[in-house]
Amino acid sequence: MQTWKKSSIALAALVSASTASVAQERDQIRIVGSSTVYPFASYVTEEFGATTEYPTPTIESTGSGGGIRLFCEGVGAGTPDITNASRRMKVSEFERCQENGVEKITEAMIGSDGIVLAQNGDNDDLTLSREQILLAVAAKVPQDGELVENPYDNWSDIDSDLPDREIEVLGPPTTSGTRDAFEELAMGAVSEEAGYPGEYTDIRSDGAYVDSGENDNLIVQRIQENEAAIGIFGYSFLEENRGKIKAIAVDGVEPTTSNISSEDYPIARSLWFYIKKAHEGTVAPGIDGYVSLFMDDLMIGPKGLLVEEGLIPLDDESRKKWQEHVADRIELKRSDLE
């Protein structure tokens, strides 16, 4: 009888205790944001956890927009310390941050990510414009002011200067960040010039574009076997397979490390992270250590560990600039983003 009473009181106490007091400070850094930056950031966190006395920070891959939303929710242990992004923060997002009291933010650029189109190494060199790429893979194309089902079977149908080769594009599936970037930078960015009424990013599903899974290695193997096919994948896979496959110049620019980092190559984007200054030294310990490890040449330098993982490093000058920028914790201003 007594035991029943005691155990029920104990249970009630436990349940209420578990909801009542919540710790105000964390001993772990919390990071959210882009799934493109995630593999690089988690690499750094692991290194940080293994080489310092701090616990390994946690990273939630929420996408750039989702990450910034969480980041801008406010200041305090319940909100993240750092958010990663595969695009720059928008002015509207910056204003939301300000409204919610997240006033001091430092911006850090870590490098770029290039998306490469490549073909079999035995083929002749090929240059495509983004408009040609768009017309080859779009579900509908503009003709006489209307959108019609994509009629193009061969590259020469689009432009008679292009080779008489069947259009066969092997690319990432919709779940992939590479696909998002491809749609945005290679299709959406030029769709209005190509005669579409607005931004157009639908990819055709009649067999000319083949979803080839998340495994970029598989795409590389297929274009080694198939001379007609063109593959779309991350830059690091081109680097590993030079000789067997050949990159296609886009808008006349070859995808090389320097062209990507200088943004001359059009299908490239920069990778960023944002630091919440108010959390440093108050909410979570070790933010400074993590940030300086990330910005160190050991990670993002031209021979850094992240470059092995596929990051395109910044050129020496801008890397130095960003390293100093971050070390000085220069505040992000609205005018930087406009």
Place this chain on the structure above:
Amino acid sequence: MSTRKLTGSANNPQIRRRYRAEKRFKAYCIGAVSIAFAIIIAFFTDIISQGYTAFWQYQVQVTIDYNDRAERLGQFALDRDMREVASRGATRSIPRAIDRNPDLLGTTEERWVPVKAEIDQYLKHGRDILEAKHEEVAAAPELPDKLRKKVDALIDEGRIESAFNTRFFTTGDSKLPELAGIFSAAVGTLYVLGITLLCAFPIGVMSAIYLEEFAPDNKLTQTIEVNINNLAAVPSIIFGLLGLALFINFFGVPRSSALAGGLTLGLMTLPIIIISTRAALRAVPDPIRQGAFAMGCSRWQVVRDHVLPSSLPGILTGTIIGLAQAMGETAPLIIVGMIAYIPEAPSGVFEAATVLPAQVFTWASEPEQAYVEKTAAGIMVLLAVLLTLNATAVFLRRKFERRW
């Protein structure tokens, strides 16, 4: 064909037609069972054939030289030759080790460390194929020629060996596939299920007792009953949204913590526990209650001393099945932020934690070949735990259930 002599009404064509219909129906049912069974077998064979290799791992014997260059960068503790064979994870903690124990400086140590994941994959899947066919196979993992010769030589010297992968059970997630393990996810699962049990079991059992033993049968209790049944069928992602709004945004429970996940799954498990407890209480025959009442027991005494003890096996079975369901759940945990890169095991309920199915999900989205076998191995561990839980439920029911 065997001709059985049919007599009497069995010769009636109408009746024979009915027998044929019965046989056909039986054949369909057998077909259905075989399809279900074949799917399960195919699933298990696929998972096991992909995953069993993850329980073994190739290791290389290296000499670790605690010199002053290694004090800055752990890689320098190895021979130049070995740096591209041994996992980077084996050396990166050396500077800290020297920092803690300066006496190490100047000493050397022989140690077995895991090889890099690409080499591990080549040895597991690529080497045999290449040797058997003496030609390049497109799908087989490859190594650059120089490295391959080195690895082959090390194998001949006996300095690379395959061993049971204990690391898989003792470490958390890692970006280096050769170091990734399920330990932190398993600890996270324990915390989460503990909290789920603590919050769902008492509330669920007490609600069920009230509804079954004390509550009058009126419109109100009927409405509550219908709603509880509906709640059990609500998609789990909705409980995730509720958990986010209630626990994280309103009560301020830390995001990604075991507490947030456990409470959310507790909400989800609650209706299951209520329903199974009510069923167990209803299975206790009324004469037991009436007998106790006749002896002058109060309702509380009847419930405590007679109804509860005899329905306990049923209640526990329901609870275990509810917990097993909660354990395999991922959708609500995405919403409360538990699907994340969390390599360290949590040491309290307020710390960020991940769970086994979330770990499987994280690995499944990694691009490296080596995570394929990790994913399958993670699934095997998850299935083993679920089978154990369900077997416990069956055992409890068999052992303690009373038939009236």
